[in-house]
Amino acid sequence: MGNWSPWQGCRKISEGCKNCYIYTHDGKDGKNVGQVMKTKFFDLPVQRKKSGEYKLQSKDVIYTCFYSDFFIEEADEWRKEAWSFIKNRPDLRFLFLTKRIHRFPNCIPADWNDGYDNVVIGVSVENQIMANKRLSLLMQYPIKHKGIVCQPLIGPINLNAYLEDVEFVTVGGEQGPYGRSCDYDWVMNIRHQCIEAKVPFTFRQTGTNFLKDGIHYKIARKDQSKQAKKADIDVHTEQVKEDL
Numbered sequence: 001m002g003n004w005s006p007w008q009g010c011r012k013i014s015e016g017c018k019n020c021y022i023y024t025h026d027g028k029d030g031k032n033v034g035q036v037m038k039t040k041f042f043d044l045p046v047q048r049k050k051s052g053e054y055k056l057q058s059k060d061v062i063y064t065c066f067y068s069d070f071f072i073e074e075a076d077e078w079r080k081e082a083w084s085f086i087k088n089r090p091d092l093r094f095l096f097l098t099k100r101i102h103r104f105p106n107c108i109p110a111d112w113n114d115g116y117d118n119v120v121i122g123v124s125v126e127n128q129i130m131a132n133k134r135l136s137l138l139m140q141y142p143i144k145h146k147g148i149v150c151q152p153l154i155g156p157i158n159l160n161a162y163l164e165d166v167e168f169v170t171v172g173g174e175q176g177p178y179g180r181s182c183d184y185d186w187v188m189n190i191r192h193q194c195i196e197a198k199v200p201f202t203f204r205q206t207g208t209n210f211l212k213d214g215i216h217y218k219i220a221r222k223d224q225s226k227q228a229k230k231a232d233i234d235v236h237t238e239q240v241k242e243d244l
């Protein structure tokens with residue numbers, strides 16, 4: 001696993017951004033998180049070590065732009081070059097998440113055609129309104145590898161209309177001291193939809209405030225992923241294939 005932040009900083013765009021981790025994490029250091037800036041790692045995918053090897057190794061999935069949104073307007077002038085780095089590294093798989101999928105047609109490179117093989121785009125949705133809005137667009141756009149990230153999950157979501165051609169669904173509650181409640185029933189409903197549609201499903205973490213069978217649990221950050229794992233409800237690619 002590798003990380004690449006070509007730029008950092010973001011602007012809130014919907015309810016799911018309310019307690020965004022870059023505001024709670026970076027903002028507390030007095031950084032102006034709302035200012036989008038190119039980073040010194042901008043060309044990391046093509047940077048090499050003294051030995052001549054690439055710094056980012058081939059086996060890695062590269063978590064891209066996790067401190068911003070790859071499609072944010074402020075990065076329009078830098079994105080073309082960022083795409084050229086991605087194109088230069090077909091041996092890496094670049095995964096980015098976006099809440100700005102509506103900008104996709106304005107943000108792709110000229111030779112995108114039906115998508116780059118090495119790019120995975122996950123659309124982030126927090127409730128049904130955003131799912132309807134963003135996923136109806138995701139379905140229409142030519143992207144080779146698509147995913148849906150329901151995190152922070154702050155309401156029930158029906159994904160049934162949007163699961164075709166989707167390679168993964170990830171679900172998680174909201175982290176941080178002000179995290180809104182996540183209900184286990186919502187998680188299980190999405191899992192059921194994924195099983196029906198034969199889409200791999202991952203329950204990433206519970207979030208801070210978790211509801212199960214009507215009981216409220218406050219879960220420490222260090223235990224949120226552990227508790228989700230313990231639930232043992234992930235549906236893996238192999239299981240989905242076996243069922244086909």
Ligand code: SF4
Pocket residue numbers: 010011012013014016017020021022066067068069099
């Ligand atoms: S789009 Fe993502 S990174 Fe940007 S403010 Fe919202 S949650 Fe944070």
